[in-house]
Amino acid sequence: MQLLIAVMILFNIFVLNTYQMNPWYSALAWLALGIVAYFLFGLRNRVPAKFVDIMQLVFIYCMGYELITYLSGLILGFVRSPYSMQITMIIKNIAPFLVMIVAQEVLRFAVISRYKKDKWVIVSITLAIILFEVFYGIGAYDLSSASEIVKMLTILVGGTITKNCLCSYLVYRADYKPSILYRCIFELIIYVVPIYPNLGEYIEAMVAMIFPVLLMVSIIALFEKKQYRKPKKNLWEMLILWVPAIVVMLFIVALQTGVFKYRTMAIGSQSMYPNISKGDVVVIEQYNTDEEYRSIVEGEVLVFKHDGIIIVHRVTKVSERDGRLVFNTKGDNNNTADSYDIDQSQVIGVARFKIPFIGAPSVWLSETING
Template identity: 40%
Template sequence: MKRGYVKLYVLGISMFVLLLANLFIFKIANPYIISGLLFLFLIATIITLGIEKDNFRYKKDVFLNIVIILLIYYFLTYFFGLFTGFLKSSYSLKLVNIFKNAFPILLVIVLSEFLRYIWVSKSKENKIGLIVGYLGFLLIDVCLMLNTYDITSALGLTKMICLVVFPSITKNILLTYVTYKVGYKNCIFYRIIVDLSVYILPLFPDFGEYINVILETVLPIIIVIRLNNLFNYYDLRKIKESRYTKKNLIIYSVITFALLVIVTLTSGYFRYYALTIGSGSMTPKINKGDVVIVKKLKDTEIYDIKKGDILVYNHDDKIIVHRVNKIIKNNGQINFKTKGDNNNTADSWQVKQDEVIGIVKFKIRYIGMPTVALNELLNG
């Protein structure tokens, strides 16, 4: 192993471990502190690995393509906002407050993208180094949102994964790709437009947070596909290999579709959603770690629930998945008695109409075990 790679691994793993410790132990989300951490790593990286001159071709072409795609993106989203309505920004638009809110994030952007540039330039022939760096930048995004979502709760962890991790995955793929091809300047520009717009723009289309996250997840993939085609066009050696462009398009499309399905099913925003089972009360029909697909019921559909259906409902701020073993109708109202298949006795309470969420349609065995294990780890 080359000596330079050893230094690269040591720096990368150190940053990754420290960010991981922050995620689960220190839980620091202050952007100034994270900027300080990035600055220290940047200095250590420059001293240890050095820095290469930013001497890339096609920077202007990449910049132009990013600008065009962002203009189209914002035009379309605000156009459809005419039909869905708009939300007023929750941030003050006074110049002083804009600076106060945006400056710490700007620091994180500049430092992280400069660090990414050095990291990528030193890892071009080392896939492991690129992956370690990529995961580190992914963790930075997560750490910045620790004050927004409580990852010690199942709901908070799910929201963090859906609303932060998924968009960050595709965003960092784009930023790493652009850095690899043309350096850091276009990445800084992209992030200033996308990440700081929340502090600058007065109105935003009211799509709902989960539709927004789908858009934020797809946008970087669209840009990657466009830039990949651009570089294939410019590189004469790759023109004959244009079939790979189609192959990449298929791969990106599959990844995008998979992410959309995951976000859709885990969000709870749509008619069907996925729910991880955290107990064994429904064994053997549904085991701990299984994921069930829940069909949310309208008020009129609650009357169609039959004895034997597996009901999903809220009780004492907990989501319970138990089987209906008795239906109680009284003066037009309908309540349910439920029991876990693996429990000796029925539940002591009655489930009211307004507590019903939906019914289980089908299950997927054990794919939720990582979520269960992580939740148990966080909650002791």
């Protein structure tokens, strides 16, 4: 067992430099490891308790998630898949990753079912696969920028850790089939659909980290379910406790991502002090139409893009040029007005009200990372 773990760690070092190599190299290496594990440990043929229930839960969660995100595309918009949709190309794209997924899960199952009582073995095999996936995927990120590092840590590292914890738990409770089903639905769907919803990095990171945890909690609950309950009482408790919490969380996510009419933004300077201070969060009403731009008057706090950065300053003059609106602005705490004109196309919206102080951690983190 220790030898196998050592081989896997050495394999990860090999993987570090293989991002640009043909994925079949990694797939075949995993296939070899899977075959070795099969001959070393065998596959314990048994029908695990609640196998059908686990498979049902995995399918419902995964397909339900895909359905909800595709419907959310009607609001968030879609992006086109870069992959060819010809059948032969779909098979060619999927094949190495399918081999990798099956080999990894068979290896995981062979080891975990053999050493079920040794928790450290379960942790080691999970860690080894996490390390492989992180090293393999790290090449997709340009780590010279802080935002890419954060994206890598949340989507890749965070998502990989929670996914592999879930897969190890699925293998521990059932066998390799539920984890293969889960991974196939989540990891291979990008190769078979022509469009997918433009979730944005924030939502993608949240989903990557949280979704496996939710599914794991449901499966744990499956094994701890009491036979007799008083459903009415529990239903009310659930409604009172959980529904408001979920609604609040969804509301915060929606505000952050700017999906709806309003969005939030933390203020990073004192240019609008004392009306808006550094660390405050402003709630912005987003404007997109000509009618909305024309409703902007002097004295309103305008949120706009200039030279690639977002600025929140007060409108001092509204004029029109060639049928387009032009705004002049000034920070309340600045001695002089801004030296540039703002075209209506640069306008994001108008700040409607502020929430004091709650943006301070985000501002501090941004200043620490970006210097």
